[in-house]
Amino acid sequence: MIDSRRWLWIAGLLLLGWLLYLLQPILSPFLIGVLLAYLGDPLVDRLERWKLSRTWGVIVVFALFSLILAVLLLVLVPMLGKQLMRLYELAPQMIDWTQQQALPWVQAKLGLHNGFWRFDQLKAAFSEHLGQTTDILGMLLSKASASGLALLAWLVNLLLIPVVSFYLLRDW
Template identity: 85%
Template structure:
């Protein structure tokens, strides 16, 4: 009976995985809704403790999220659009600089042959593309509207996100209570403990790490813009987003910022030192203040595991897999930690029947 029940659970999990694989093209708005509801639930719970009803708490949180989103649309998006357009215009000049200044210097230092670098074909192709259109928005819209059904589906998914988020956030505690009521009574304590640890890890990551990424993006962008780097906002926010993987943000940011700085300022030393100082200050703030305060030591995901989880999720499930990758990896880490503890307590790990560490003597 126990074996048949175990095989039934395994079959159910396999069926659930198969259904998720089949439905992954439509999962993105629901996953984003679950993420936003999970992030907003503590705020709604705090408002409930202030004697506010659950529905009005959800409405206030929605207003807060809406104001943040509107602020991004009104302030951040136009600035980023200008910098993206500027980057688009500067790309041929950057290729010229790389071909006639940077690469010859590297070639002379490394003793490479005269025909080692071949940028002529790339530059010609890019210049031809730039000559066809200078309206990036028009190009994007023309491709997006090439398929009317695809555009309608994309807009429907976008509008579905706030609807899913509202209902999930309103009924979040009720759904958790019903799920707990469905747990087997004999296993309720263990399952609740596992879910509690998973919640701690996910909360530390989703809330803490996202806040660290936001703070670093603001620090990098503000510092680079104060230095006078033309693409400072774009590079700073890119470095902040890349900080989801430890040390990747500073590597990407320093490489991109120094490249843009050398192209903009030439061989001037002080602007390049100021760019490096921005990232040094950002790393000091992250290591000494942001990560200990916002994240702590509860995640424990190795950087290689983070990279593998993101790549594996994207390969298996596309954008939905990228959204799921790190939460699933954090949950798997908690389960593996408990499996390790069970293994340490099992007879398989225990001592030999003789209780001695000495190898048996030959007969």
């Protein structure tokens, strides 16, 4: 009797996992909204103790979250882009170092033959396409907007997150 219950629980958990997997595109904005509401609830509670209404507290917290998001987008994204460009520029030098220093050491330790590694082709590919890095953002945007329905679904999900967060924070 205990074994049959165990198998029933395992089957139920597998079915639940399968359903969550299928509903993931629908549930993700709600889960992100719940997370944001959970993070903002202590701030709204504190603002409420300072004699601010719950709705105005939620608006203040949303303004704070929006400010943080704007700072992240305006400061961190360009910095990350510059660092990625620098990494892309240094890739041929890193391949040279790997080919001249690290790989001979690995070959000696593992007893591999001399023609085992072929990094000349990779280095040539990096050097050849180094000047084409400015079109990466345009290429990504064109790929992302290739499917109008996918773009529409992404925008709806993006708009649904603050709505869910607002109502959860407001009526917590």
